[in-house]
Amino acid sequence: MFNNEVKTTCSYCGVGCGIVVKKDINNKIFVEGDKDHPVNKGMLCSKGMNLHYVVNDISDRILYPEMRWSRSHPRERVSWDAALDRASSVFKSVIKKYGPDSVGFYVSGQSLTEEYYIANKLTKGFLGTNNIDTNSRLCMSSAVVGYKKTFGEDSVPTSYEDIELADCFLITGANPAWCHPILFRRIEKHKEQNPDVQIIVVDPRKTDSANFADLHLQLLPGTDIILYNAIGRRLFERGLIDDDFIKNHTEGFKDYKEQIFSVSVKKASKLCGVPEKDIRKAADIIGLSKGFISMWAMGLNQSVVGVNKNLALLNLSLITGQVGKPGSGPFSLTGQPNAMGGREVGGMANLLAVHKDLQNEEHRREVAQFWGVDRISDKPGYTATEMFEALESGKLKAVWIACTNPLVSLPNTHRIEKALKQAKFVVVQDISHRSDTVAYADLVLPAAGWLEKEGTMTNSERRISYLPKAVNAPGEARPDVEIFCDFAQRMGFRGFNYNSAEEIYDEYCEMTKGTNIDVSYLNYDRLKNEGTFQWPVPEYRHSGTSRLFADKKFYTPSQKAVFNVPDQVLNTSEMPTEDFPLILTTGRVRDQWHTMTRTGKVSRLKTHYPTPVLEINPVDAYLNKVKDGDITEIKSKNGVVRVRAKVTDAIKKGVVFLPMHWGKQLQSDLNRANNLTNTHVDPQSKEPDFKFTTVSVSKY
Numbered sequence: 050m051f052n053n054e055v056k057t058t059c060s061y062c063g064v065g066c067g068i069v070v071k072k073d074i075n076n077k078i079f080v081e082g083d084k085d086h087p088v089n090k091g092m093l094c095s096k097g098m099n100l101h102y103v104v105n106d107i108s109d110r111i112l113y114p115e116m117r118w119s120r121s122h123p124r125e126r127v128s129w130d131a132a133l134d135r136a137s138s139v140f141k142s143v144i145k146k147y148g149p150d151s152v153g154f155y156v157s158g159q160s161l162t163e164e165y166y167i168a169n170k171l172t173k174g175f176l177g178t179n180n181i182d183t184n185s186r187l188c189m190s191s192a193v194v195g196y197k198k199t200f201g202e203d204s205v206p207t208s209y210e211d212i213e214l215a216d217c218f219l220i221t222g223a224n225p226a227w228c229h230p231i232l233f234r235r236i237e238k239h240k241e242q243n244p245d246v247q248i249i250v251v252d253p254r255k256t257d258s259a260n261f262a263d264l265h266l267q268l269l270p271g272t273d274i275i276l277y278n279a280i281g282r283r284l285f286e287r288g289l290i291d292d293d294f295i296k297n298h299t300e301g302f303k304d305y306k307e308q309i310f311s312v313s314v315k316k317a318s319k320l321c322g323v324p325e326k327d328i329r330k331a332a333d334i335i336g337l338s339k340g341f342i343s344m345w346a347m348g349l350n351q352s353v354v355g356v357n358k359n360l361a362l363l364n365l366s367l368i369t370g371q372v373g374k375p376g377s378g379p380f381s382l383t384g385q386p387n388a389m390g391g392r393e394v395g396g397m398a399n400l401l402a403v404h405k406d407l408q409n410e411e412h413r414r415e416v417a418q419f420w421g422v423d424r425i426s427d428k429p430g431y432t433a434t435e436m437f438e439a440l441e442s443g444k445l446k447a448v449w450i451a452c453t454n455p456l457v458s459l460p461n462t463h464r465i466e467k468a469l470k471q472a473k474f475v476v477v478q479d480i481s482h483r484s485d486t487v488a489y490a491d492l493v494l495p496a497a498g499w500l501e502k503e504g505t506m507t508n509s510e511r512r513i514s515y516l517p518k519a520v521n522a523p524g525e526a527r528p529d530v531e532i533f534c535d536f537a538q539r540m541g542f543r544g545f546n547y548n549s550a551e552e553i554y555d556e557y558c559e560m561t562k563g564t565n566i567d568v569s570y571l572n573y574d575r576l577k578n579e580g581t582f583q584w585p586v587p588e589y590r591h592s593g594t595s596r597l598f599a600d601k602k603f604y605t606p607s608q609k610a611v612f613n614v615p616d617q618v619l620n621t622s623e624m625p626t627e628d629f630p631l632i633l634t635t636g637r638v639r640d641q642w643h644t645m646t647r648t649g650k651v652s653r654l655k656t657h658y659p660t661p662v663l664e665i666n667p668v669d670a671y672l673n674k675v676k677d678g679d680i681t682e683i684k685s686k687n688g689v690v691r692v693r694a695k696v697t698d699a700i701k702k703g704v705v706f707l708p709m710h711w712g713k714q715l716q717s718d719l720n721r722a723n724n725l726t727n728t729h730v731d732p733q734s735k736e737p738d739f740k741f742t743t744v745s746v747s748k749y
């Protein structure tokens with residue numbers, strides 16, 4: 050498909066590194082970092098630099114559609130016509146009998162923007178239901194609500210180029226040294242060249258990021274808001290706040306001040322398990338810095354108080370006036386490569402395309418008009434966990450799962466298993482048989498993967514990049530947009546007769562005209578010829594926008610940023626008990642990605658962290674009679690996991706850690722961390738709490 054080389058973007062994390070794909074003498078592809086790319090400047094992390102193995106090895110790939118006529122029959126190979134005719138006839142009959150809200154789509158932050166857009170248009174515009182949600186719900190939805198409440202819209206104000214301009218980083222609920230490695234390399238390099246740069250890490254674990262920090266605040270899980278508020282109070286008391294910014298560009302400060310003064314720094318220290326002097330020191334570093342950037346990921350978002358954690362952290366940027374200026378601002382680190390693109394096209398159950406609001410009648414009318422349909426339903430769809438609860442209860446009859454593996458990634462996986470068994474019809478559209486969810490499909494559709502299709506993605510800093518097709522997909526695998534459009538046409542819907550992904554992209558760009566995410570002047574030609582762009586790109590020849598809110602005008606009706614007062618400051622969803630005395634937090638390891646359907650097949654990525662282990666503090670290990678290397682049984686009210694123990698003071702006393710990547714291995718699901726996790730969600734963002742499940746640990 051290409052001669053010498055082709056440029057694209059890494060398909061793993063939201064950093065969005067540029068990659069050059071080349072061919073060796075055997076016509077096998079290999080990858081290098083793109084030296085000209087503004088994000089990574091030639092660097093790649095272990096996952097990115099091994100991406101070609103994933104493409105070259107097709108032994109696990111789903112090569113043709115498979116279908117079963119009933120649950121008592123095995124699946125068998127069928128033609129695309131037979132597969133999509135069956136899908137459309139089942140969806141038609143289910144909708145006719147039970148109404149449009151009886152079907153749903155569960156998609157992915159790894160989907161390209163064009164795929165996300167089409168799935169969203171198909172579901173909300175034509176199937177007549179808002180039942181489309183995504184695994185980004187597990188990742189960023191608390192940050193989305195936080196941004197909307199603070200700035201008036203889901204808008205990341207900051208840019209990677211701010212890293213080299215900042216002198217203070219507060220990294221909280223994230224381990225970028227492992228999970229956003231190239232971004233972290235930039236921070237490390239910046240600090241090496243500027244030793245005065247100060248890094249504060251907030252985490253119950255001594256991660257590699259924490260080990261590099263000047264100050265590590267090893268807090269107890271769920272106490273983040275108390276900590277940020279104590280820092281806010283100390284900033285105020287020391288006079289290290291920006292009065293002018295607060296007065297002229299914000300609202301709600303009085304209530305915020307009242308809340309931060311309701312708990313003393315001393316009391317906060319006790320609640321968080323962080324020394325008082327360290328809280329004061331953190332506040333002083335932040336308050337005396339010229340450029341303050343906060344960075345966060347799942348540690349904040351995946352919580353029953355995830356939105357409140359976001360709001361409390363965003364308040365620190367407001368109180369110091371550190372937003373919209375070079376080298377400053379809040380910066381949520383997106384886990385998936387295109388979680389941001391999905392948000393842009395409204396690929397969630399409670400959003401509409403181009404950041405329009407599902408609850409706004411005018412917005413619904415505008416979107417309906419654009420797509421040429423009568424109306425968009427005003428009923429919010431099922432969010433990720435709600436969708437599987439609805440399958441379990443029988444309210445949702447048919448589900449279409451694309452590019453995600455909920456049987457490993459959603460909380461309380463035994464319940465997900467039950468829900469999939471309960472469903473009347475399950476479609477799984479994926480690239481790999483390594484996805485555990487495939488086993489529960491009535492219809493399996495082979496999708497094209499990275500390099501096998503074209504489209505666009507948006508990384509954590511609003512940077513849109515074009516990904517070309519470079520190789521042919523194996524077997525009968527097809528690009529996701531083709532599959533969705535083919536299905537839509539078989540359903541009898543107009544408006545899905547596209548000739549290319551580019552036509553879909555152009556339609557989306559047209560829709561953005563006049564909005565805050567306007568990219569109506571950014572077409573495939575510009576992306577191919579000029580490289581990546583940060584939205585908005587609202588004019589002809591516009592070169593993109595690296596930083597938002599430079600004019601201190603926010604997207605709220607008053608154009609002021611809003612101090613929001615968290616209505617709950619502690620996570621009290623599950624208090625440790627005699628039966629379950631420890632708090633389990635889950636997370637990621639350096640060389641694996643999500644549920645390992647791709648990274649798990651690359652042998653050199655297995656050496657760093659070959660099997661899942663339970664990290665446990667020496668005191669807790671002693672109390673529970675567990676020694677380093679013992680097989681332990683970890684129990685919660687939802688299930689059991691059995692893995693070896695790693696006794697380490699890298700984890701705070703009272704807390705244990707399990708990595709989330711492993712699914713069913715060798716017919717056993719005892720490696721799967723989400724056997725244990727609870728089903729609590731944040732009431733506003735509906736993001737599940739993967740960071741706070743009470744468990745017991747014993748030697749097995």
Ligand code: SF4
Nearest residue numbers: 059061062066094097
């Ligand atoms: Fe890919 Fe993220 Fe690694 Fe960059 S940092 S190479 S985007 S996985």
